[in-house]
Amino acid sequence: MRIGLIGYGRMGQAVERVATARGHTIAGVLRRETPPEVRLQIAQQSDALIDFSLADAVPANVALALQTRTPLIIGVTGWDAQREAVAQQVQAAGGSVLYAPNFSIAVQVFLQQAVSLAAQLLTLEGWDVALEEIHHRGKSDAPSGTARALASRLQHALNHTRVAQYPVPADHRLPDAQFAVGVVRLGSEFGTHRLMLDGPYDWIELTHRAKSRDGFAYGAVRAAEWLVGRTGFYHFAEVLHEILAHKEER
Ligand SMILES: NC(=O)c1ccc[n+]([C@@H]2O[C@H](COP(=O)([O-])OP(=O)(O)OC[C@H]3O[C@@H](n4cnc5c(N)ncnc54)[C@H](OP(=O)(O)O)[C@@H]3O)[C@@H](O)[C@H]2O)c1
Structure with missing residues:
Protein backbone atom coordinates (compact mmCIF):
# COMPACT_ATOMS: atom_id res chain seq x y z
CA MET A 1 0.00 0.00 0.00
CA ARG A 2 1.21 3.57 -0.76
CA ILE A 3 0.66 5.79 2.27
CA GLY A 4 0.60 9.59 2.25
CA LEU A 5 1.67 11.08 5.58
CA ILE A 6 0.09 14.32 6.78
CA GLY A 7 2.39 15.79 9.44
CA TYR A 8 5.96 14.64 9.90
CA GLY A 9 6.48 15.27 13.60
CA ARG A 10 6.88 12.67 16.34
CA MET A 11 3.92 10.55 15.18
CA GLY A 12 4.39 11.01 11.43
CA GLN A 13 7.91 9.62 11.75
CA ALA A 14 6.68 6.69 13.89
CA VAL A 15 4.06 5.85 11.23
CA GLU A 16 6.75 5.89 8.54
CA ARG A 17 8.87 3.45 10.60
CA VAL A 18 6.02 1.04 11.34
CA ALA A 19 4.44 1.21 7.86
CA THR A 20 7.76 0.54 6.15
CA ALA A 21 8.42 -2.41 8.46
CA ARG A 22 5.02 -3.82 7.40
CA GLY A 23 6.02 -3.64 3.73
CA HIS A 24 4.20 -0.40 2.77
CA THR A 25 5.76 2.51 0.92
CA ILE A 26 5.47 6.22 1.70
CA ALA A 27 3.95 8.02 -1.31
CA GLY A 28 4.87 11.42 0.10
CA VAL A 29 4.79 13.68 3.13
CA LEU A 30 2.45 16.68 3.49
CA ARG A 31 3.99 19.29 5.77
CA ARG A 32 2.61 22.60 6.95
CA GLU A 33 4.35 24.46 4.10
CA THR A 34 3.52 21.93 1.34
CA PRO A 35 1.77 23.85 -1.51
CA PRO A 36 -1.81 22.87 -2.47
CA GLU A 37 -0.87 21.39 -5.86
CA VAL A 38 1.71 19.07 -4.25
CA ARG A 39 -0.83 18.03 -1.55
CA LEU A 40 -3.26 17.11 -4.30
CA GLN A 41 -0.63 15.15 -6.20
CA ILE A 42 0.50 13.15 -3.13
CA ALA A 43 -3.11 12.41 -2.13
CA GLN A 44 -3.87 11.16 -5.67
CA GLN A 45 -0.81 8.88 -5.55
CA SER A 46 -1.71 7.42 -2.13
CA ASP A 47 -3.90 4.41 -1.34
CA ALA A 48 -4.50 5.96 2.10
CA LEU A 49 -3.60 9.14 3.97
CA ILE A 50 -2.61 9.09 7.66
CA ASP A 51 -3.01 12.42 9.47
CA PHE A 52 -0.97 13.15 12.59
CA SER A 53 -0.73 16.93 12.12
CA LEU A 54 -2.78 19.54 14.02
CA ALA A 55 -6.46 19.90 14.94
CA ASP A 56 -6.75 23.13 12.90
CA ALA A 57 -5.64 21.26 9.77
CA ARG A 83 -16.54 15.82 14.54
CA GLU A 84 -20.28 15.83 13.85
CA ALA A 85 -19.90 18.18 10.89
CA VAL A 86 -17.01 16.09 9.49
CA ALA A 87 -19.05 12.88 9.88
CA GLN A 88 -21.94 14.37 7.90
CA GLN A 89 -19.61 15.71 5.22
CA VAL A 90 -17.94 12.29 4.81
CA GLN A 91 -21.26 10.39 4.71
CA ALA A 92 -22.75 12.84 2.18
CA ALA A 93 -19.71 12.54 -0.10
CA GLY A 94 -19.45 8.73 0.20
CA GLY A 95 -15.90 9.11 1.53
CA SER A 96 -13.91 6.90 3.89
CA VAL A 97 -12.54 8.22 7.16
CA LEU A 98 -11.52 6.41 10.35
CA TYR A 99 -10.43 8.31 13.47
CA ALA A 100 -9.24 7.67 17.01
CA PRO A 101 -7.84 9.84 19.76
CA ASN A 102 -5.70 6.83 20.63
CA PHE A 103 -4.67 4.19 18.10
CA SER A 104 -3.03 1.90 20.65
CA ILE A 105 -4.83 -1.45 20.57
CA ALA A 106 -3.81 -2.06 24.20
CA VAL A 107 -5.37 1.28 25.21
CA GLN A 108 -8.68 0.29 23.63
CA VAL A 109 -8.72 -2.88 25.77
CA PHE A 110 -7.64 -0.81 28.81
CA LEU A 111 -10.58 1.58 28.26
CA GLN A 112 -13.10 -1.27 28.12
CA GLN A 113 -11.72 -2.85 31.31
CA ALA A 114 -11.38 0.47 33.15
CA VAL A 115 -15.00 1.45 32.51
CA SER A 116 -16.29 -1.98 33.48
CA LEU A 117 -14.21 -2.05 36.71
CA ALA A 118 -15.25 1.46 37.77
CA ALA A 119 -18.91 0.99 36.89
CA GLN A 120 -19.09 -2.18 39.04
CA LEU A 121 -17.36 -0.71 42.10
CA LEU A 122 -19.12 2.67 42.03
CA THR A 123 -22.46 0.96 42.62
CA LEU A 124 -21.10 0.10 46.12
CA GLU A 125 -21.17 2.52 49.04
CA GLY A 126 -18.14 4.69 49.74
CA TRP A 127 -16.28 4.33 46.43
CA ASP A 128 -14.75 7.26 44.60
CA VAL A 129 -12.99 7.55 41.24
CA ALA A 130 -10.45 9.80 39.54
CA LEU A 131 -8.51 9.76 36.26
CA GLU A 132 -5.00 10.96 35.53
CA GLU A 133 -3.07 11.45 32.32
CA ILE A 134 0.64 12.22 31.90
CA HIS A 135 2.17 13.39 28.60
CA HIS A 136 5.30 15.13 27.30
CA ARG A 137 5.53 18.93 27.47
CA GLY A 138 5.05 19.28 23.69
CA LYS A 139 1.44 18.07 23.83
CA SER A 140 -0.89 20.82 22.62
CA ASP A 141 -4.24 19.77 24.18
CA ALA A 142 -5.38 18.88 27.70
CA PRO A 143 -6.84 16.67 28.98
CA SER A 144 -5.71 14.14 26.35
CA GLY A 145 -8.27 12.81 23.88
CA THR A 146 -7.96 9.41 25.56
CA ALA A 147 -8.64 10.84 29.04
CA ARG A 148 -11.68 12.66 27.66
CA ALA A 149 -12.88 9.45 25.96
CA LEU A 150 -12.45 7.48 29.21
CA ALA A 151 -14.26 10.20 31.22
CA SER A 152 -17.14 10.31 28.77
CA ARG A 153 -17.53 6.51 28.62
CA LEU A 154 -17.41 6.36 32.41
CA GLN A 155 -20.04 9.12 32.76
CA HIS A 156 -22.26 7.23 30.34
CA ALA A 157 -21.80 3.93 32.26
CA LEU A 158 -22.73 5.76 35.49
CA ASN A 159 -25.86 7.32 33.91
CA HIS A 160 -24.28 10.76 34.43
CA THR A 161 -24.65 10.47 38.23
CA ARG A 162 -21.00 11.63 38.28
CA VAL A 163 -19.42 13.92 35.73
CA ALA A 164 -15.79 14.62 34.96
CA GLN A 165 -14.24 17.84 36.28
CA TYR A 166 -11.11 19.42 34.79
CA PRO A 167 -9.45 21.41 36.15
CA VAL A 168 -10.30 20.73 39.77
CA PRO A 169 -11.85 23.87 41.37
CA ALA A 170 -9.29 26.07 43.11
CA ASP A 171 -11.76 27.70 45.50
CA HIS A 172 -14.18 25.01 46.68
CA ARG A 173 -14.32 21.28 47.39
CA LEU A 174 -15.05 18.87 44.57
CA PRO A 175 -18.78 18.03 44.73
CA ASP A 176 -19.65 14.32 45.17
CA ALA A 177 -21.36 14.31 41.78
CA GLN A 178 -18.05 15.13 40.07
CA PHE A 179 -14.84 13.18 39.59
CA ALA A 180 -11.41 14.69 39.02
CA VAL A 181 -9.35 14.43 35.84
CA GLY A 182 -5.72 15.18 36.61
CA VAL A 183 -3.25 16.37 33.98
CA VAL A 184 0.55 16.22 34.25
CA ARG A 185 2.98 17.49 31.59
CA LEU A 186 6.42 15.99 32.07
CA GLY A 187 9.58 15.67 29.99
CA SER A 188 9.25 13.26 27.05
CA GLU A 189 6.56 10.94 28.48
CA PHE A 190 4.83 9.13 25.56
CA GLY A 191 1.48 8.78 27.33
CA THR A 192 0.19 7.34 30.60
CA HIS A 193 -3.47 6.97 31.59
CA ARG A 194 -4.55 5.88 35.04
CA LEU A 195 -7.87 4.99 36.62
CA MET A 196 -7.89 5.28 40.41
CA LEU A 197 -10.63 3.84 42.59
CA ASP A 198 -10.78 4.53 46.31
CA GLY A 199 -13.04 2.40 48.49
CA PRO A 200 -13.62 2.12 52.24
CA TYR A 201 -11.21 -0.84 52.50
CA ASP A 202 -9.40 -0.97 49.17
CA TRP A 203 -7.53 1.09 46.57
CA ILE A 204 -7.34 -0.02 42.94
CA GLU A 205 -5.21 1.49 40.17
CA LEU A 206 -5.28 0.47 36.55
CA THR A 207 -2.54 2.08 34.45
CA ARG A 222 -3.62 -1.59 10.73
CA ALA A 223 -6.66 0.73 10.51
CA ALA A 224 -5.50 2.05 7.11
CA GLU A 225 -5.08 -1.51 5.80
CA TRP A 226 -8.69 -2.23 6.85
CA LEU A 227 -10.19 1.04 5.57
CA VAL A 228 -9.00 0.74 1.96
CA GLY A 229 -11.96 -0.41 -0.16
CA ARG A 230 -14.60 0.67 2.39
CA THR A 231 -16.69 3.82 2.64
CA GLY A 232 -18.08 5.43 5.80
CA PHE A 233 -17.07 7.36 8.91
CA TYR A 234 -15.66 5.02 11.55
CA HIS A 235 -14.35 5.19 15.10
CA PHE A 236 -11.38 2.83 15.66
CA ALA A 237 -12.89 1.36 18.87
CA GLU A 238 -16.16 0.47 17.12
CA VAL A 239 -14.49 -1.57 14.36
CA LEU A 240 -11.42 -2.81 16.25
CA HIS A 241 -12.54 -6.45 16.19
CA GLU A 242 -12.92 -6.28 12.38
CA ILE A 243 -9.52 -4.57 12.02
CA LEU A 244 -7.85 -7.29 14.10
CA ALA A 245 -9.53 -10.02 12.02
CA HIS A 246 -8.55 -8.32 8.74
CA LYS A 247 -5.72 -9.88 6.76
CA GLU A 248 -4.40 -7.51 4.13
CA GLU A 249 -3.89 -8.93 0.63
CA ARG A 250 -0.31 -8.04 -0.19
N1 LIG B 1 -4.41 9.00 17.93
C1 LIG B 1 -3.28 8.65 18.54
O1 LIG B 1 -3.03 7.47 18.82
C2 LIG B 1 -2.27 9.72 18.86
C3 LIG B 1 -1.04 9.39 19.45
C4 LIG B 1 -0.09 10.41 19.66
C5 LIG B 1 -0.40 11.71 19.26
N2 LIG B 1 -1.63 11.98 18.73
C6 LIG B 1 -1.98 13.32 18.22
O2 LIG B 1 -1.40 13.44 16.93
C7 LIG B 1 -1.10 14.82 16.67
C8 LIG B 1 0.38 14.96 16.31
O3 LIG B 1 1.16 14.57 17.41
P1 LIG B 1 2.76 14.66 17.35
O4 LIG B 1 3.26 14.29 18.69
O5 LIG B 1 3.26 13.93 16.15
O6 LIG B 1 2.93 16.23 17.12
P2 LIG B 1 4.17 17.00 16.48
O7 LIG B 1 5.44 16.28 16.76
O8 LIG B 1 4.03 18.44 16.90
O9 LIG B 1 3.89 16.88 14.93
C9 LIG B 1 2.85 17.54 14.26
C10 LIG B 1 3.35 17.86 12.87
O10 LIG B 1 2.27 18.34 12.07
C11 LIG B 1 2.79 19.38 11.25
N3 LIG B 1 1.72 20.21 10.74
C12 LIG B 1 1.08 21.24 11.33
N4 LIG B 1 0.13 21.74 10.50
C13 LIG B 1 0.18 21.01 9.37
C14 LIG B 1 -0.55 21.01 8.16
N5 LIG B 1 -1.51 21.92 7.92
N6 LIG B 1 -0.24 20.07 7.21
C15 LIG B 1 0.72 19.17 7.43
N7 LIG B 1 1.47 19.11 8.57
C16 LIG B 1 1.18 20.02 9.52
C17 LIG B 1 3.75 20.11 12.15
O11 LIG B 1 4.65 20.85 11.39
P3 LIG B 1 5.40 22.12 12.05
O12 LIG B 1 6.54 21.51 12.79
O13 LIG B 1 5.79 22.92 10.87
O14 LIG B 1 4.41 22.82 12.95
C18 LIG B 1 4.43 18.94 12.87
O15 LIG B 1 5.53 18.43 12.14
C19 LIG B 1 -1.54 15.57 17.94
O16 LIG B 1 -2.86 16.02 17.76
C20 LIG B 1 -1.49 14.49 19.02
O17 LIG B 1 -2.34 14.77 20.11
C21 LIG B 1 -2.55 11.02 18.52
Whole structure:
Protein backbone atom coordinates (compact mmCIF):
# COMPACT_ATOMS: atom_id res chain seq x y z
CA MET A 1 0.00 0.00 0.00
CA ARG A 2 1.21 3.57 -0.76
CA ILE A 3 0.66 5.79 2.27
CA GLY A 4 0.60 9.59 2.25
CA LEU A 5 1.67 11.08 5.58
CA ILE A 6 0.09 14.32 6.78
CA GLY A 7 2.39 15.79 9.44
CA TYR A 8 5.96 14.64 9.90
CA GLY A 9 6.48 15.27 13.60
CA ARG A 10 6.88 12.67 16.34
CA MET A 11 3.92 10.55 15.18
CA GLY A 12 4.39 11.01 11.43
CA GLN A 13 7.91 9.62 11.75
CA ALA A 14 6.68 6.69 13.89
CA VAL A 15 4.06 5.85 11.23
CA GLU A 16 6.75 5.89 8.54
CA ARG A 17 8.87 3.45 10.60
CA VAL A 18 6.02 1.04 11.34
CA ALA A 19 4.44 1.21 7.86
CA THR A 20 7.76 0.54 6.15
CA ALA A 21 8.42 -2.41 8.46
CA ARG A 22 5.02 -3.82 7.40
CA GLY A 23 6.02 -3.64 3.73
CA HIS A 24 4.20 -0.40 2.77
CA THR A 25 5.76 2.51 0.92
CA ILE A 26 5.47 6.22 1.70
CA ALA A 27 3.95 8.02 -1.31
CA GLY A 28 4.87 11.42 0.10
CA VAL A 29 4.79 13.68 3.13
CA LEU A 30 2.45 16.68 3.49
CA ARG A 31 3.99 19.29 5.77
CA ARG A 32 2.61 22.60 6.95
CA GLU A 33 4.35 24.46 4.10
CA THR A 34 3.52 21.93 1.34
CA PRO A 35 1.77 23.85 -1.51
CA PRO A 36 -1.81 22.87 -2.47
CA GLU A 37 -0.87 21.39 -5.86
CA VAL A 38 1.71 19.07 -4.25
CA ARG A 39 -0.83 18.03 -1.55
CA LEU A 40 -3.26 17.11 -4.30
CA GLN A 41 -0.63 15.15 -6.20
CA ILE A 42 0.50 13.15 -3.13
CA ALA A 43 -3.11 12.41 -2.13
CA GLN A 44 -3.87 11.16 -5.67
CA GLN A 45 -0.81 8.88 -5.55
CA SER A 46 -1.71 7.42 -2.13
CA ASP A 47 -3.90 4.41 -1.34
CA ALA A 48 -4.50 5.96 2.10
CA LEU A 49 -3.60 9.14 3.97
CA ILE A 50 -2.61 9.09 7.66
CA ASP A 51 -3.01 12.42 9.47
CA PHE A 52 -0.97 13.15 12.59
CA SER A 53 -0.73 16.93 12.12
CA LEU A 54 -2.78 19.54 14.02
CA ALA A 55 -6.46 19.90 14.94
CA ASP A 56 -6.75 23.13 12.90
CA ALA A 57 -5.64 21.26 9.77
CA VAL A 58 -8.28 18.49 10.02
CA PRO A 59 -11.08 20.17 7.96
CA ALA A 60 -8.71 20.89 5.05
CA ASN A 61 -7.29 17.36 5.21
CA VAL A 62 -10.79 15.85 5.15
CA ALA A 63 -11.65 18.04 2.14
CA LEU A 64 -8.49 16.85 0.34
CA ALA A 65 -9.32 13.18 1.05
CA LEU A 66 -12.89 13.60 -0.21
CA GLN A 67 -11.77 15.50 -3.30
CA THR A 68 -9.28 12.77 -4.27
CA ARG A 69 -11.42 9.88 -2.91
CA THR A 70 -8.51 8.72 -0.76
CA PRO A 71 -9.26 6.86 2.51
CA LEU A 72 -8.14 8.98 5.47
CA ILE A 73 -6.99 7.94 8.94
CA ILE A 74 -7.19 10.78 11.49
CA GLY A 75 -4.96 10.38 14.55
CA VAL A 76 -4.99 14.09 15.42
CA THR A 77 -6.69 14.98 18.71
CA GLY A 78 -8.48 18.13 19.84
CA TRP A 79 -11.02 18.48 16.96
CA ASP A 80 -14.05 16.97 18.79
CA ALA A 81 -16.11 20.13 18.23
CA GLN A 82 -15.97 19.59 14.45
CA ARG A 83 -16.54 15.82 14.54
CA GLU A 84 -20.28 15.83 13.85
CA ALA A 85 -19.90 18.18 10.89
CA VAL A 86 -17.01 16.09 9.49
CA ALA A 87 -19.05 12.88 9.88
CA GLN A 88 -21.94 14.37 7.90
CA GLN A 89 -19.61 15.71 5.22
CA VAL A 90 -17.94 12.29 4.81
CA GLN A 91 -21.26 10.39 4.71
CA ALA A 92 -22.75 12.84 2.18
CA ALA A 93 -19.71 12.54 -0.10
CA GLY A 94 -19.45 8.73 0.20
CA GLY A 95 -15.90 9.11 1.53
CA SER A 96 -13.91 6.90 3.89
CA VAL A 97 -12.54 8.22 7.16
CA LEU A 98 -11.52 6.41 10.35
CA TYR A 99 -10.43 8.31 13.47
CA ALA A 100 -9.24 7.67 17.01
CA PRO A 101 -7.84 9.84 19.76
CA ASN A 102 -5.70 6.83 20.63
CA PHE A 103 -4.67 4.19 18.10
CA SER A 104 -3.03 1.90 20.65
CA ILE A 105 -4.83 -1.45 20.57
CA ALA A 106 -3.81 -2.06 24.20
CA VAL A 107 -5.37 1.28 25.21
CA GLN A 108 -8.68 0.29 23.63
CA VAL A 109 -8.72 -2.88 25.77
CA PHE A 110 -7.64 -0.81 28.81
CA LEU A 111 -10.58 1.58 28.26
CA GLN A 112 -13.10 -1.27 28.12
CA GLN A 113 -11.72 -2.85 31.31
CA ALA A 114 -11.38 0.47 33.15
CA VAL A 115 -15.00 1.45 32.51
CA SER A 116 -16.29 -1.98 33.48
CA LEU A 117 -14.21 -2.05 36.71
CA ALA A 118 -15.25 1.46 37.77
CA ALA A 119 -18.91 0.99 36.89
CA GLN A 120 -19.09 -2.18 39.04
CA LEU A 121 -17.36 -0.71 42.10
CA LEU A 122 -19.12 2.67 42.03
CA THR A 123 -22.46 0.96 42.62
CA LEU A 124 -21.10 0.10 46.12
CA GLU A 125 -21.17 2.52 49.04
CA GLY A 126 -18.14 4.69 49.74
CA TRP A 127 -16.28 4.33 46.43
CA ASP A 128 -14.75 7.26 44.60
CA VAL A 129 -12.99 7.55 41.24
CA ALA A 130 -10.45 9.80 39.54
CA LEU A 131 -8.51 9.76 36.26
CA GLU A 132 -5.00 10.96 35.53
CA GLU A 133 -3.07 11.45 32.32
CA ILE A 134 0.64 12.22 31.90
CA HIS A 135 2.17 13.39 28.60
CA HIS A 136 5.30 15.13 27.30
CA ARG A 137 5.53 18.93 27.47
CA GLY A 138 5.05 19.28 23.69
CA LYS A 139 1.44 18.07 23.83
CA SER A 140 -0.89 20.82 22.62
CA ASP A 141 -4.24 19.77 24.18
CA ALA A 142 -5.38 18.88 27.70
CA PRO A 143 -6.84 16.67 28.98
CA SER A 144 -5.71 14.14 26.35
CA GLY A 145 -8.27 12.81 23.88
CA THR A 146 -7.96 9.41 25.56
CA ALA A 147 -8.64 10.84 29.04
CA ARG A 148 -11.68 12.66 27.66
CA ALA A 149 -12.88 9.45 25.96
CA LEU A 150 -12.45 7.48 29.21
CA ALA A 151 -14.26 10.20 31.22
CA SER A 152 -17.14 10.31 28.77
CA ARG A 153 -17.53 6.51 28.62
CA LEU A 154 -17.41 6.36 32.41
CA GLN A 155 -20.04 9.12 32.76
CA HIS A 156 -22.26 7.23 30.34
CA ALA A 157 -21.80 3.93 32.26
CA LEU A 158 -22.73 5.76 35.49
CA ASN A 159 -25.86 7.32 33.91
CA HIS A 160 -24.28 10.76 34.43
CA THR A 161 -24.65 10.47 38.23
CA ARG A 162 -21.00 11.63 38.28
CA VAL A 163 -19.42 13.92 35.73
CA ALA A 164 -15.79 14.62 34.96
CA GLN A 165 -14.24 17.84 36.28
CA TYR A 166 -11.11 19.42 34.79
CA PRO A 167 -9.45 21.41 36.15
CA VAL A 168 -10.30 20.73 39.77
CA PRO A 169 -11.85 23.87 41.37
CA ALA A 170 -9.29 26.07 43.11
CA ASP A 171 -11.76 27.70 45.50
CA HIS A 172 -14.18 25.01 46.68
CA ARG A 173 -14.32 21.28 47.39
CA LEU A 174 -15.05 18.87 44.57
CA PRO A 175 -18.78 18.03 44.73
CA ASP A 176 -19.65 14.32 45.17
CA ALA A 177 -21.36 14.31 41.78
CA GLN A 178 -18.05 15.13 40.07
CA PHE A 179 -14.84 13.18 39.59
CA ALA A 180 -11.41 14.69 39.02
CA VAL A 181 -9.35 14.43 35.84
CA GLY A 182 -5.72 15.18 36.61
CA VAL A 183 -3.25 16.37 33.98
CA VAL A 184 0.55 16.22 34.25
CA ARG A 185 2.98 17.49 31.59
CA LEU A 186 6.42 15.99 32.07
CA GLY A 187 9.58 15.67 29.99
CA SER A 188 9.25 13.26 27.05
CA GLU A 189 6.56 10.94 28.48
CA PHE A 190 4.83 9.13 25.56
CA GLY A 191 1.48 8.78 27.33
CA THR A 192 0.19 7.34 30.60
CA HIS A 193 -3.47 6.97 31.59
CA ARG A 194 -4.55 5.88 35.04
CA LEU A 195 -7.87 4.99 36.62
CA MET A 196 -7.89 5.28 40.41
CA LEU A 197 -10.63 3.84 42.59
CA ASP A 198 -10.78 4.53 46.31
CA GLY A 199 -13.04 2.40 48.49
CA PRO A 200 -13.62 2.12 52.24
CA TYR A 201 -11.21 -0.84 52.50
CA ASP A 202 -9.40 -0.97 49.17
CA TRP A 203 -7.53 1.09 46.57
CA ILE A 204 -7.34 -0.02 42.94
CA GLU A 205 -5.21 1.49 40.17
CA LEU A 206 -5.28 0.47 36.55
CA THR A 207 -2.54 2.08 34.45
CA HIS A 208 -1.65 1.97 30.78
CA ARG A 209 1.77 3.31 29.90
CA ALA A 210 3.00 3.53 26.31
CA LYS A 211 6.62 2.36 25.94
CA SER A 212 7.06 4.27 22.66
CA ARG A 213 4.95 5.96 19.95
CA ASP A 214 5.12 2.86 17.75
CA GLY A 215 2.01 1.29 19.35
CA PHE A 216 -0.11 4.26 18.18
CA ALA A 217 1.48 4.10 14.73
CA TYR A 218 0.90 0.34 14.50
CA GLY A 219 -2.84 0.72 15.23
CA ALA A 220 -3.14 3.54 12.67
CA VAL A 221 -1.43 1.47 9.96
CA ARG A 222 -3.62 -1.59 10.73
CA ALA A 223 -6.66 0.73 10.51
CA ALA A 224 -5.50 2.05 7.11
CA GLU A 225 -5.08 -1.51 5.80
CA TRP A 226 -8.69 -2.23 6.85
CA LEU A 227 -10.19 1.04 5.57
CA VAL A 228 -9.00 0.74 1.96
CA GLY A 229 -11.96 -0.41 -0.16
CA ARG A 230 -14.60 0.67 2.39
CA THR A 231 -16.69 3.82 2.64
CA GLY A 232 -18.08 5.43 5.80
CA PHE A 233 -17.07 7.36 8.91
CA TYR A 234 -15.66 5.02 11.55
CA HIS A 235 -14.35 5.19 15.10
CA PHE A 236 -11.38 2.83 15.66
CA ALA A 237 -12.89 1.36 18.87
CA GLU A 238 -16.16 0.47 17.12
CA VAL A 239 -14.49 -1.57 14.36
CA LEU A 240 -11.42 -2.81 16.25
CA HIS A 241 -12.54 -6.45 16.19
CA GLU A 242 -12.92 -6.28 12.38
CA ILE A 243 -9.52 -4.57 12.02
CA LEU A 244 -7.85 -7.29 14.10
CA ALA A 245 -9.53 -10.02 12.02
CA HIS A 246 -8.55 -8.32 8.74
CA LYS A 247 -5.72 -9.88 6.76
CA GLU A 248 -4.40 -7.51 4.13
CA GLU A 249 -3.89 -8.93 0.63
CA ARG A 250 -0.31 -8.04 -0.19
N1 LIG B 1 -4.41 9.00 17.93
C1 LIG B 1 -3.28 8.65 18.54
O1 LIG B 1 -3.03 7.47 18.82
C2 LIG B 1 -2.27 9.72 18.86
C3 LIG B 1 -1.04 9.39 19.45
C4 LIG B 1 -0.09 10.41 19.66
C5 LIG B 1 -0.40 11.71 19.26
N2 LIG B 1 -1.63 11.98 18.73
C6 LIG B 1 -1.98 13.32 18.22
O2 LIG B 1 -1.40 13.44 16.93
C7 LIG B 1 -1.10 14.82 16.67
C8 LIG B 1 0.38 14.96 16.31
O3 LIG B 1 1.16 14.57 17.41
P1 LIG B 1 2.76 14.66 17.35
O4 LIG B 1 3.26 14.29 18.69
O5 LIG B 1 3.26 13.93 16.15
O6 LIG B 1 2.93 16.23 17.12
P2 LIG B 1 4.17 17.00 16.48
O7 LIG B 1 5.44 16.28 16.76
O8 LIG B 1 4.03 18.44 16.90
O9 LIG B 1 3.89 16.88 14.93
C9 LIG B 1 2.85 17.54 14.26
C10 LIG B 1 3.35 17.86 12.87
O10 LIG B 1 2.27 18.34 12.07
C11 LIG B 1 2.79 19.38 11.25
N3 LIG B 1 1.72 20.21 10.74
C12 LIG B 1 1.08 21.24 11.33
N4 LIG B 1 0.13 21.74 10.50
C13 LIG B 1 0.18 21.01 9.37
C14 LIG B 1 -0.55 21.01 8.16
N5 LIG B 1 -1.51 21.92 7.92
N6 LIG B 1 -0.24 20.07 7.21
C15 LIG B 1 0.72 19.17 7.43
N7 LIG B 1 1.47 19.11 8.57
C16 LIG B 1 1.18 20.02 9.52
C17 LIG B 1 3.75 20.11 12.15
O11 LIG B 1 4.65 20.85 11.39
P3 LIG B 1 5.40 22.12 12.05
O12 LIG B 1 6.54 21.51 12.79
O13 LIG B 1 5.79 22.92 10.87
O14 LIG B 1 4.41 22.82 12.95
C18 LIG B 1 4.43 18.94 12.87
O15 LIG B 1 5.53 18.43 12.14
C19 LIG B 1 -1.54 15.57 17.94
O16 LIG B 1 -2.86 16.02 17.76
C20 LIG B 1 -1.49 14.49 19.02
O17 LIG B 1 -2.34 14.77 20.11
C21 LIG B 1 -2.55 11.02 18.52
